[in-house]
Amino acid sequence: MQKVFNNKTAIFLFVFPGILLFALTFLVPIFLSGYYSLRDTLAPGTPSTFTGFANYTQLLFHDSRFWLALRNAILLGLGFIFIQHPIAIFFAIMLDRLGGKAEKWFRTIFFIPCVISVVVISKMWLSLLDPTFGAFNKLLDTLGLGMLKHAWLGDSSTALVTMLFILIWAGFGWGLLFYYAGLKGIPDEMYEAASLDGASGFKLHLRITVPLLSPVITVQITLAMITALKQMETVFLTTNGGPGDSTQFLAVYLYNKAFSASQYGYANAISILFIIVCLLATYLSSKLTRSDATEF
Amino acid sequence: MKKSTKIILWVFFLIVALVQLFPLIWLVDFSFLSSNEFYSSSILKWPSDPQWQNYINAWVDGKFLRYFLNSAFVTTVTILLTVVLSLTLGYAFTRMQWRFRSIFFTIILLGIMIPIHATLLPNFAIFKALGLTNSYLGLILPYTAVSVPMGTFILTGFLKSIPKAMEESAVVDGAGIYRIVFQIIAPLTAPALVTVVVTTFLNCWNEFIMASTFLSKDALKTLPFSVMNFAGQYSSDYGSQFAVMVLTSIPAIIIYAIFNEQITKGVTAGAVKG
Numbered sequence: 069m070q071k072v073f074n075n076k077t078a079i080f081l082f083v084f085p086g087i088l089l090f091a092l093t094f095l096v097p098i099f100l101s102g103y104y105s106l107r108d109t110l111a112p113g114t115p116s117t118f119t120g121f122a123n124y125t126q127l128l129f130h131d132s133r134f135w136l137a138l139r140n141a142i143l144l145g146l147g148f149i150f151i152q153h154p155i156a157i158f159f160a161i162m163l164d165r166l167g168g169k170a171e172k173w174f175r176t177i178f179f180i181p182c183v184i185s186v187v188v189i190s191k192m193w194l195s196l197l198d199p200t201f202g203a204f205n206k207l208l209d210t211l212g213l214g215m216l217k218h219a220w221l222g223d224s225s226t227a228l229v230t231m232l233f234i235l236i237w238a239g240f241g242w243g244l245l246f247y248y249a250g251l252k253g254i255p256d257e258m259y260e261a262a263s264l265d266g267a268s269g270f271k272l273h274l275r276i277t278v279p280l281l282s283p284v285i286t287v288q289i290t291l292a293m294i295t296a297l298k299q300m301e302t303v304f305l306t307t308n309g310g311p312g313d314s315t316q317f318l319a320v321y322l323y324n325k326a327f328s329a330s331q332y333g334y335a336n337a338i339s340i341l342f343i344i345v346c347l348l349a350t351y352l353s354s355k356l357t358r359s360d361a362t363e364f
Numbered sequence: 365m366k367k368s369t370k371i372i373l374w375v376f377f378l379i380v381a382l383v384q385l386f387p388l389i390w391l392v393d394f395s396f397l398s399s400n401e402f403y404s405s406s407i408l409k410w411p412s413d414p415q416w417q418n419y420i421n422a423w424v425d426g427k428f429l430r431y432f433l434n435s436a437f438v439t440t441v442t443i444l445l446t447v448v449l450s451l452t453l454g455y456a457f458t459r460m461q462w463r464f465r466s467i468f469f470t471i472i473l474l475g476i477m478i479p480i481h482a483t484l485l486p487n488f489a490i491f492k493a494l495g496l497t498n499s500y501l502g503l504i505l506p507y508t509a510v511s512v513p514m515g516t517f518i519l520t521g522f523l524k525s526i527p528k529a530m531e532e533s534a535v536v537d538g539a540g541i542y543r544i545v546f547q548i549i550a551p552l553t554a555p556a557l558v559t560v561v562v563t564t565f566l567n568c569w570n571e572f573i574m575a576s577t578f579l580s581k582d583a584l585k586t587l588p589f590s591v592m593n594f595a596g597q598y599s600s601d602y603g604s605q606f607a608v609m610v611l612t613s614i615p616a617i618i619i620y621a622i623f624n625e626q627i628t629k630g631v632t633a634g635a636v637k638g
Contacts, residue, residue, distance in 0.1 A: 070461070072531070079462050082452035086512055087468060090448070094475055095510035097486035102369050104486065112489035134375040159380075176624050177381045180388070183620040185570035187588040188609045191595065192391050195602065201402040203390050210407060237384070245628065298479045319481035323573075326485050339482040350477045357388055 099342065101336045109333035116333060123337035124259065134338065137316045138345065140228060144297030147232040148239075149289055155236075156243035157281065161273055163244070164251045175248065179241035186238075190305035193234045197221055221307050224314035224333075231315050235302060237296070250284035251277065290353040296345050318342045395419075395606035402602050418607035425597060426608040427582075427588035432615065435587040438500055439568045442507040446564045447557055449508065450515030454543050458523040459531070469520075475513030480506070480574065490576055498581040506578075507568045515560040521557035523549070559630025563622055569616055587612050608638070 105123055109116040127134050159178070163171055181189070196202050197220045205217045220230040254277065262276045278285075300319035303309060309316040309324065318338060326335035382389075394402065394410035395418055413483040422428065456462070457469045486614045487506060488497070496502035530552065534544050550557070579585055585593075590612050591605075620627070 072535055072541050073459055073461050074545070075460075075541050076462075079456055079460050082460070082545075083462075083468065086449040086472070089509050091473060092490075093487060093506050094478060094483060097479075097483040098488060100486040100489065101482070103490050104489075112485075112492065162373060162377070166370070166377065170374060170377070174377045174381060176621075178384060179624075180385065180617065180620070181625070183570075183616045184388075184613050185567060185572070185588050185591075185616070187570075187591045188613055191591055191605070191609060192387055192608045195606070196385070196387055196390065201602070203386075203407050206405060206407050209405065237387070240384070249628070270599040294477060298481065300479075300481050304573065319479060322485070323481065327457065327577075332485065336485055339485055342482045343452060343478055345552065346477050346479055346482075347474070355449065 098340075101339045104333050105337035105340050109336070110330045110334050114332075119333070124341070126174045126334070127337055127341060132319060133313055133316055134318075134341075136313050137318045137321050138317065140317055141297045141299065143228065144232055144235070144299060145293040148236070148296060150197045150293040151232070152240060152243055152286070153288060153292065156240060157247050157278070157285075159244050160247035160251050161277060163248055175245070177338050178244050181238050182241040184238075186301040187305060189234070189238050190302050194221070194306055197230065221315075222311060224311045227311060227314045231303060231307070234306075235299070238302070246284060246288055247281065250281050254280050290350060293353050294346060295350050297342075297349055309338055318345070379434050380519060391606055392610055395603060395610045399600060399602050415603050418601075418603040419611065421598065421601070421604040422590070422594070422608035422611045425604075426594050426611065427585075428587075428590055428608075428611055430583070431585055431587045431590050434500075434584055435569060435615075438503050438507065438586060439565060441500075441504050442511065442568050443561050443564050445504070445508045446511040446515050447560055449512050450519050450560055451511070451550060451553065451557070452545065453516045453525055454519030454547060458520050459528075472513050472516050475509070476517060478511055484574065484577055497578050498584060500584065502578045503575060503586070506574055507564075507571065510562040511567060513558075514563065518556050518559055522553050526552055553624070555630055558623070558626040559636055562627050562630065565619065566616070569619075587615075 104116075106118060107116040108119050108122075115191060139141050163174060166174065197204050199205060199217070199219045199222070204220070208214060208216050218226060220226050233361075236333050237287045258270065258276055258280065262272055298319065299317045300323070303320050304323065307315045309320045317340070321344065322335045322338035325338060390408065393408050393411070396414040396416075397409060398413075398415050401409060457465055457472075485507075491497045491502050496505070526549070530548060531544050534548050539548065546596065571586075572592075574601065575586050575588065576592070590608050594605055594608045
């Protein structure tokens, strides 16, 4: 037995291809990014000079866009945590109580937006929110709320909230599915014991279900924060960070710096800081949430 | 539960489902309209004269078939590579005895946290130097690299729940390590593997930003480009634009309808242990 598990050739064959691929597409690029970030490169392959940490000091101390992008990511993450996730938990509990064929049907329906391409989702919402033919403003008209009609993504005061709304719509199915899966893992005896103690309905769920879901919630909150930080495609394809940086995110910012503004070196400095921020956020959220996670 | 409560729940879910699906219903509805009908005041409109021409435009000028085949090829190869690599890595991390396994495991898991967008710029430079831009491999490699960390994570979690007794009896029967992994362990991890397959499929099939950075040759483009190309060409023909969006969404929805049960089972297995 030990001999089989110690088989050096097998270990090498099992591990090497994966590690090699990972090194080539993650580690080497990050080092290269580090190299470019210390130079005033205009585009990859063009001559450049070493500028030390100039890009970083510029970013951290003189670039308000960088901080704005970070702030937007945090706001989006908080939006996910305090709006999307409670809704998803609520729906998961309700779905669990529905039971039977209907449970399966609704679960299937709620996940549909999650299988649709981000390109379609972005273009579709641009059309839905279009000030002239979009269904959303027409709906407001029909409801007699015409005064609320608005270029939702075109106004810097509503763009970020609208983005949050689109992303909640698009990602709701995943959240629901994870919490639903977590609920299915809670043994029925837990509920029986609690109802014998006189707990019922809302109270039962608040006291029993939510605490027992906490391992799932912990993982989901961490993932929500990372998702918010990594936000790119939907923003890129709808507002491209605008209007006036109101929906600016790090990934969109670095992409535009590299490919539109020809500041490749500077964009790589954003990349490096972006990675650090993501790792830091993961570390912090796992530290913060681990303490009150309970096993069952 | 009382019957009345059940009916209320039913109605409630029906309304929510309609609201949630409304954008898609609207999209399908308007894809059958001509562009001047878009500006009428009604929210949904019965297409009395359905514009099939919109779908013909979408199929022909959206280059649906070509892009669909590209997507299918890239996604299939990526899924195969991801499954094999995640299984072997996962097995090596949970069962095999070697010195640096926890370090390597941590490194691989970092891949879940590192944003792909941050590696986009240097990868563009590297791929360009290696001549990998404008090739299938230029998409398959990064897609696989992005999918493997999550796949390995799911599989290590699942492998831990499989008792070692399985392998012990196999060893007694004289099975070698490769037979153990591919013939005995692989079928046992089927639920986790299906999860890996489905999440990899959804990620690659719908991926756009890497594809648009690494590809410029039309013959290689993937399905999301149908929508992008179209937006310029048919900028005022909204009906055709909507038709191409509906058309490109159909394959993923069909796949989802087929694997729907497995997705839930896979996530259930992953969520409870993860």
